[in-house]
Amino acid sequence: xxxxxxxxxxxxxxxxxxxxxxxxxxxxxxxxxxxxxxxxxxxxxxxxxxxxxxxxxxxxxxxxxxxxxxxxxxxxxxxxxxxxxxxxxxxxxxxxxxxxxxxxxxxxxxxxxxxxxxxxxxxxxxxxxxxxxxxxxxxxxxxxxxxxxxxxxxxxxxxxxxxxxxxxxxxxxxxxxxxxxxxxxxxxxxxxxxxxxxxxxxxxxxxxxxxxxxxxxxxxxxxxxxxxxxxxxxxxxxxxxxxxxxxxxxxxxxxxxxxxxxxxxxxxxxxxxxxxxxxxxxx
Amino acid sequence: xxxxxxxxxxxxxxxxxxxxxxxxxxxxxxxxxxxxxxxxxxxxxxxxxxxxxxxxxxxxxxxxxxxxxxxxxxxxxxxxxxxxxxxxxxxxxxxxxxxxxxxxxxxxxxxxxxxxxxxxxxxxxxxxxxxxxxxxxxxxxxxxxxxxxxxxxxxxxxxxxxxxxxxxxxxxxxxxxxxxxxxxxxxxxxxxxxxxxxxxxxxxxxxxxxxxxxxxxxxxxxxxxxxxxxxxxxxxxxxxxxxxxxxxxxxxxxxxxxxxxxxxxxxxxxxxxxxxxxxxxxx
Numbered sequence: 001x002x003x004x005x006x007x008x009x010x011x012x013x014x015x016x017x018x019x020x021x022x023x024x025x026x027x028x029x030x031x032x033x034x035x036x037x038x039x040x041x042x043x044x045x046x047x048x049x050x051x052x053x054x055x056x057x058x059x060x061x062x063x064x065x066x067x068x069x070x071x072x073x074x075x076x077x078x079x080x081x082x083x084x085x086x087x088x089x090x091x092x093x094x095x096x097x098x099x100x101x102x103x104x105x106x107x108x109x110x111x112x113x114x115x116x117x118x119x120x121x122x123x124x125x126x127x128x129x130x131x132x133x134x135x136x137x138x139x140x141x142x143x144x145x146x147x148x149x150x151x152x153x154x155x156x157x158x159x160x161x162x163x164x165x166x167x168x169x170x171x172x173x174x175x176x177x178x179x180x181x182x183x184x185x186x187x188x189x190x191x192x193x194x195x196x197x198x199x200x201x202x203x204x205x206x207x208x209x210x211x212x213x214x215x216x217x218x219x220x221x222x223x224x225x226x227x228x229x230x231x232x233x234x235x236x237x238x239x240x241x242x243x244x245x246x247x248x249x250x251x252x253x254x255x256x257x258x259x260x261x262x263x264x265x266x267x268x269x270x271x272x273x274x275x276x277x278x279x280x281x282x283x
Numbered sequence: 284x285x286x287x288x289x290x291x292x293x294x295x296x297x298x299x300x301x302x303x304x305x306x307x308x309x310x311x312x313x314x315x316x317x318x319x320x321x322x323x324x325x326x327x328x329x330x331x332x333x334x335x336x337x338x339x340x341x342x343x344x345x346x347x348x349x350x351x352x353x354x355x356x357x358x359x360x361x362x363x364x365x366x367x368x369x370x371x372x373x374x375x376x377x378x379x380x381x382x383x384x385x386x387x388x389x390x391x392x393x394x395x396x397x398x399x400x401x402x403x404x405x406x407x408x409x410x411x412x413x414x415x416x417x418x419x420x421x422x423x424x425x426x427x428x429x430x431x432x433x434x435x436x437x438x439x440x441x442x443x444x445x446x447x448x449x450x451x452x453x454x455x456x457x458x459x460x461x462x463x464x465x466x467x468x469x470x471x472x473x474x475x476x477x478x479x480x481x482x483x484x485x486x487x488x489x490x491x492x493x494x495x496x497x498x499x500x501x502x503x504x505x506x507x508x509x510x511x512x513x514x515x516x517x518x519x520x521x522x523x524x525x526x527x528x529x530x531x532x533x534x535x536x537x538x539x540x541x542x543x544x545x546x547x548x549x550x551x552x553x554x555x556x557x558x559x560x561x562x563x564x565x566x
Contacts, residue, residue, distance in 0.1 A: 002355060006327050013296070013323040027310060027319065036310065037478050037566050040296040044289050047330065072285060073566055195320050283320050283356055 004093040004277060005050040008086045011272035012043035012079055014283075015265055018199025020247050022207065022231065023215075023254030023261045027196065031255065038075025045069035046083055053090040059105065060113025060157055063087045064120045071124040080126050081170040081214070081266035085181055086273055088174070097277050103177040109157035115147045117157050127262070129167055129217045138163075169213040169263045173270070180206065184271025189280035195272075198281060201240055203268045204247070208232035212261035219259060227259060287376040287560060288333040291369045294555035295326035295362055297566075298548060301482025303530050305490065305514065306498075306537030306544045310479065314538065321358025328352035329366055336373040342388065343396025343440055346370045347403045354407040363409050364453040364497075364549035368464055369556055371457070380560050386460040392440035398430045400440050410545070412450055412500045421446075452496040452546045456553070463489065467554025472563035478555075481564060484523055486551045487530070491515035495544035502542060510542060 002010065016039040019026035025036055049066025053059065066083045092102040122143035131139045137149035138160070150160075164171035173181055184202050191198040208231040211224035230250060234240070239247050254260070275281040285293065299322040302309035308319055332349025336342065349366045375385040405426035414422045420432035421443070433443075447454035456464055467485050474481040491514040494507035513533060517523070522530050537543070558564045 002324075002328060002352070003331075006330065006352075009330075010324055010327045013327065014320060017319060017323060035477060035479075036300060037297060040300060041285075041293055041566055044293045044296065045285060047289065047292075048286075069285070069289075075566075194318060196318075283324055283358075 002276070003054060004090045004097075005047060005054040007276040008050045008090050008273050009043050009047045011086065011269050011276060012046065012082060013040065014195055014199060014272050015082065015269040016040075016043075018196050018203060018268070020200055020244075020251040021203045021265065021268075022247065022251040023227070023259045024265050026251070029251065029255055031258075031260070034075045034078070038073045039078045041073035042070040042075070042078035045072050046079060046086075049083070050086065050090055053087045054094065056091075056094060058113055058116075059088050059091055059109050060116030062091070063113075064116040064123075067120040068123045077124045077126050079266075079269070080120070080124060081263060082269040084170050085173055085178070085266055085270035089178065089181070089270060089273055093277055097274060099177045099179070099182055106158050106161070106174045111151055111154055111156055113157040114150050114155055114160050115144075117160065118142070118146050118150060119144045127214055127218050132163075135163060167213060167217070169210065170266050172213075173267065178270065180209075180267050181270035182274055184267055185274035185278065185280055188271055188275040189278075195281055195283045197240075199268060199272065200247075202271055203264060204231055204240060205235055206267055206271075207261055207264045208235040212264045214262040215259055223259060227254065227261060285559070286337060287373045287380075288330060288337040290559040291333045291373050291556050292326050292330045294369065294552050294559060295329065295365060296323065297478055297482060297555050298365065298552035299323075299326075301479050301486060301551070303483055303527075303534040304486045304548065304551075305530070305534040306510070306542050307548050309534070312534065312538055314541075314543070317358045317361070321356045322361045324356035325353040325358070325361035328355050329362060329369075332366070333369065333373055336370045337377065339374075339377060341396055341399075342371050342374055342392050343399030345374070346396075347399040347406075350403040351406045360407045360409050362549075362552070363403070363407060364546060365552040367453050368456055368461070368549055368553035372461065372464070372553060372556055376560055380557060382460040382462070382465055389441050389444070389457045394434055394437055394439055396440035397433050397438055397443050398427075400443065401425070401429050401433060402427045410497055410501050415446075418446060450496060450500070452493060453549050455496075456550065461553065463492075463550050464553035465557055467550055468557035468561065468563055471554055471558040472561075478564055478566045480523075482551060482555065483530075485554055486547060487514055487523060488518055489550055489554075490544055490547045491518040495547045497545040498542055506542060510537065510544060 017027045019028045046066040049062050053062035070079050088105045092105045095101050121140050138146050161171040161174040165175050187202040188198045191201040211228045216224035300310045302311045329349040332345050336345035371388045375388045378384050404423050421429050444454040444457040448458050470485040471481045474484040494511045499507035
């Protein structure tokens with residue numbers, strides 16, 4: 001049986017292999033500078049940090065380690081957001097991989113965990129928004145330089161996540177008990193076909209549900225909304241089953257326009273991990 | 284920097300992702316019952332055994348562990364042969380990843396390593412030939428049942444490999460100082476393009492060089508020879524650069540005919556590992 005760390009790494013690999021995943025790197029699509037093999041290397045690199053979490057390390061240091069080694073490839077940020085979901089979920093799996101336990105794990109994070117989180121930004125460029133005015137000193141793009149301000153205010157990693165909602169649906173998972181991640185696992189279990197087909201179905205349904213916050217950050221709210229509306233039409237038409245070419249065309253169109261729903265991919269990866277751990281999908 | 288075990292796992296992933304790889308599962312091709320995601324799960328599963336080898340465990344037990352966890356997916360044998368090359372190479376990398384050190388590692392294997400190797404066959408179905416008449420008691424398909432005969436004759440794992448040549452080009456690597464594996468690393472370094480493109484080029488040139496022994500086992504010598512001759516024509520025409528469609532058609536044709544040059548893939552994976560460790564390819 002695969003260990004939780006192995007399942008988390010496998011979830012990262014299955015996520016990127018799932019196709020079509022409109023706008024993102026998938027088994028059949030690369031971006032100009034960010035290719036499939038960067039995601040393979042990112043997943044392999046993340047394993048050590050995931051093992052730390054599985055062994056009971058604190059969430060922040062395990063996350064920082066996972067990110068540092070994930071970033072040891074030339075594609076840039078591949079799985080930062082996914083790891084921010086997977087690390088606490090792997091930590092929860094030591095006890096029981098349920099929403100209440102995952103919620104307890106993140107609520108128990110410390111100021112030290114928050115400091116590790118800030119240090120993680122020194123290892124890789126992450127697409128984030130301008131912080132609110134009262135949070136300038138805590139801009140994550142400052143990396144470790146923001147740690148004194150963080151310690152002065154006594155903010156835990158959970159506090160930081162709470163302040164990132166709305167606007168970051170990875171942070172929202174922390175605050176809402178990983179609701180969409182566990183929901184994604186259910187969708188993966190209920191979908192038909194191979195794991196790749198189930199992944200594509202779960203991704204599209206998540207994209208149809210809420211505008212992707214990475215798209216909103218990198219482009220704007222209207223673009224994120226447009227993408228979600230289109231995804232919702234495709235889901236309503238059951239297009240993955242009945243008109244797959246249209247979904248493939250949508251995927252190509254988003255890649256061509258540089259619109260990459262990365263947050264939706266992060267939640268998909270978290271869902272794959274939960275589904276693997278619960279043996280709700282088999283491969 | 285990635286550890287040797289991480290690089291070995293990444294080599295397995297890059298090997299299966301490389302495309303076109305005529306006859307085998309690749310980024311764009313699945314077989315009927317053996318899909319891309321089975322290889323992803325196989326590579327993730329192998330990691331623990333590879334870590335054992337990196338930590339100095341004996342080759343046989345590390346290999347058996349890698350195979351056992353590699354096989355924890357429903358596709359069947361994905362990377363048995365590749366692991367038989369990677370485990371001693373990872374072990375060698377503790378000292379120095381060179382042909383003489385790799386050769387010393389395999390020549391120092393024991394009867395105990397051979398017993399572990401036989402036990403590995405209990406974990407997964409591997410495509411192997413009938414043994415020679417004087418080796419019936421040592422038929423690997425007997426798995427652990429063959430261990431008493433093995434111990435009685437005092438055969439080490441190296442001895443077993445020596446007796447498998449010719450007819451098994453993975454075993455041949457053990458006996459010939461991993462000559463083609465290191466040669467494949469040089470080809471990967473010298474080829475142009477992305478790692479996927481380099482992998483496709485190295486695979487085709489290996490296939491053009493010697494008939495694949497898995498094809499000879501599963502089909503016959505003539506089929507293996509025909510495939511190699513065709514690969515040699517494509518290499519002579521520089522077809523991957525000048526007429527890629529023809530290589531893609533050859534790849535599809537072999538998949539359709541159920542001709543899977545798995546030994547060539549194994550050597551390609553070993554070459555990828557050496558190239559990653561020597562930083563001869565970057566990604």
